[in-house]
Amino acid sequence: MTATLQSHTHGNTLVLTIDNPQQRNALAPEIYVAGIEALVAAERNQEVRSVIVTGAGGTFCAGGNLQRLLANRQQPPEVQAESIDALHGWIEAVRSFPKPVIAAVEGACAGAGFSLALACDLLVAARNAVFVMAYVNVGLSPDGGATWSLLRQLPRATALQLLMLGERTDAARLHQLGLVTTLTDPGAALAEALVLAERLNAQAPNALASIKTLANDAVEHSLSRHLRDEREHFVRNLHHPNAGEGIQAFLDKRRPQYR
Numbered sequence: 001m002t003a004t005l006q007s008h009t010h011g012n013t014l015v016l017t018i019d020n021p022q023q024r025n026a027l028a029p030e031i032y033v034a035g036i037e038a039l040v041a042a043e044r045n046q047e048v049r050s051v052i053v054t055g056a057g058g059t060f061c062a063g064g065n066l067q068r069l070l071a072n073r074q075q076p077p078e079v080q081a082e083s084i085d086a087l088h089g090w091i092e093a094v095r096s097f098p099k100p101v102i103a104a105v106e107g108a109c110a111g112a113g114f115s116l117a118l119a120c121d122l123l124v125a126a127r128n129a130v131f132v133m134a135y136v137n138v139g140l141s142p143d144g145g146a147t148w149s150l151l152r153q154l155p156r157a158t159a160l161q162l163l164m165l166g167e168r169t170d171a172a173r174l175h176q177l178g179l180v181t182t183l184t185d186p187g188a189a190l191a192e193a194l195v196l197a198e199r200l201n202a203q204a205p206n207a208l209a210s211i212k213t214l215a216n217d218a219v220e221h222s223l224s225r226h227l228r229d230e231r232e233h234f235v236r237n238l239h240h241p242n243a244g245e246g247i248q249a250f251l252d253k254r255r256p257q258y259r
Helices: 029-044 066-072 077-096 112-119 134-138 146-153 156-165 171-177 189-201 205-218 223-238 241-252
Strands: 004-010 013-019 050-055 101-105 108-110 122-126 130-132 182-184
Touching: 004 029, 013 029, 013 189, 029 050, 029 077, 050 112, 050 189, 066 077, 077 112, 101 112, 101 189, 108 112, 112 130, 112 146, 122 171, 122 189, 130 171, 134 156, 146 156, 171 182, 182 189, 205 223, 205 241, 223 241
Parallel strands: 013 050, 050 101, 101 122, 108 130, 122 182
Antiparallel strands: 004 013
16 A cells, blocks of 8 residues: 555644555655645645644554665665655645644654654654654664754753664653653544644634744744844734734633634
8 A cells, every 4th residue: 555645624723644554654755745735735725724743543653664765775875865855845844834733643653753743843642652763773863853853852861862772762751851742542642632723723823823933943043133033023913913803802801713
């Protein structure tokens, strides 16, 4: 069966499901292309206010297809480089997407699958989910932005422990470390992610887009540069119709209806 990325909408949330059951939802170039196309379409669709990325059949993603990687060793290096560029295009699309992206993780979340989950804005995981930076276990270094994500969210030694030892880590530990946003019962990660998405969908889309942009830039920018950016976003959002609705709704003690 060919690896696919299934999509369906649930209210104002687009759900993208990695579906490659014979390979435990291992990633493939066709999934990268479909993922980018889905996000481009979702950005244009005002009815879509959030996105969830999950896996079919009780597994999030086993990472890369080792048989394909083994075959690529017989090809020129450019073949694998092009594949990684496609993966990285999807990772960058997730990070720069102006709406919230939630990972809903059940079962195994390994290698590039772990990298993908880390690229999402929020991560909901079942308590029995297992995370592993599996690259080093087969003599490889990470891709998908794993080192970038982990070194920005964790102390250096903790990040390197995950990256260099390739040990299986449960969701509870990652929750303690702050990588997992919400823990849930086995089998309930998608349902919990949908609940979280509904809460996000009720917020002003323009404000969420500004928050995500500012969060992405915070590590790279100086304080003075970031304060200027915060000022510009604040002023722009104040003069957006949603701010008028939000402020008036607060004063009227009712729920705001954002567009």
